[in-house]
Amino acid sequence: xxxxxxxxxxxxxPEGATVAFNCTYSNSASQSFFWYRQDCRKEPxxxxxxxxxxxxxxxxxxxxxxxxQYISLLIRDSKLSDSATYLCVVESGGSxxxxxxxxxxxxxHP
Amino acid sequence: SAVISQxxxxxxxxxxTSLTIQCQVDSQVTMMFWYRQQPGQSLTLIAxxxxxxxxxYESGFVIDKFPISRPNLTFSTLTVSxxxxxDSSIYLCSALGLAGNTDTQYFGPGTRxxxx
Numbered sequence: 001x002x003x004x005x006x007x008x009x010x011x012x013x014p015e016g017a018t019v020a021f022n023c024t025y026s027n028s029a030s031q032s033f034f035w036y037r038q039d040c041r042k043e044p045x046x047x048x049x050x051x052x053x054x055x056x057x058x059x060x061x062x063x064x065x066x067x068x069q070y071i072s073l074l075i076r077d078s079k080l081s082d083s084a085t086y087l088c089v090v091e092s093g094g095s096x097x098x099x100x101x102x103x104x105x106x107x108x109h110p
Numbered sequence: 111s112a113v114i115s116q117x118x119x120x121x122x123x124x125x126x127t128s129l130t131i132q133c134q135v136d137s138q139v140t141m142m143f144w145y146r147q148q149p150g151q152s153l154t155l156i157a158x159x160x161x162x163x164x165x166x167y168e169s170g171f172v173i174d175k176f177p178i179s180r181p182n183l184t185f186s187t188l189t190v191s192x193x194x195x196x197d198s199s200i201y202l203c204s205a206l207g208l209a210g211n212t213d214t215q216y217f218g219p220g221t222r223x224x225x226x
Binding site for chain 2: 034037041042043044045046049087089097100101102103
C-alpha cells in the first residue's frame with residue numbers, strides 16, 4: 001500500500017459546483033497534513049494546512065479523520081481558476097520529510 | 111513567504127553530460143530539499159541538502175549520480191551527472207523553516223530538464 005494515496009481524477013465539474021477530494025495515508029504516526037495546489041507547469045504552492053479540528057479558508061474546507069487515516073478537501077462554489085492538481089502531503093514523526101500524494105486533477109468548466 | 115529562485119529554469123542537454131542546478135533562498139532556512147517530478151507524477155524526494163555536511167539521499171538516489179552541495183543556509187546546488195533520457199524531468203528545490211514557519215514547505219519554480 002502506498003504511503004499516501006489520492007484518486008488522480010480528473011474531476012470534471014461545472015462552475016459553481018461543490019467538489020471533494022480524499023487522501024488516505026498509511027502511517028498512523030503521521031502528524032502534519034497539508035494540501036498543496038499545483039498549476040500546470042508550475043511549482044506546488046501551499047493551499048492550506050489540515051488541523052485536527054478541521055479548518056476553513058473561504059470556499060475551501062480541510063478535514064482530518066485520524067481514525068480512518070484520511071484527509072479531505074472540500075471546494076464550494078468552484079471557479080474556473082480552481083482548475084489545478086491538488087496534492088496531499090503528509091509528514092510523519094517530526095522528521096519534516098513530507099510524503100506527497102500523486103495529486104488529484106480538477107477541471108472546472110463553464 | 112520568502113522567494114526561492116532556481117536556475118536554469120530549463121535546459122536541453124546531451125546524454126553523458128552533467129548539469130548543475132542552483133537554488134537560492136532570500137532568507138535563512140533550516141532545511142532544503144531536492145525533488146524530481148516526472149510528467150503526470152507526484153514529487154519524488156531525491157535528498158535533503160544538509161548545510162556543511164553530506165546530503166541525505168532517499169532510496170534509489172545516490173551521491174555519484176546526484177551530488178548536492180549546501181555551503182550555507184540560503185543556497186544549494188544539485189548536479190545531475192552522466193545524464194540519460196530517463197533523467198528528463200522537472201527538478202524542484204524546496205525550503206522549510208521560512209520566516210519562523212517550521213512545518214511548511216515552499217518550492218522554487220523548478221528546472222525543466224530534457225536529455226536527448
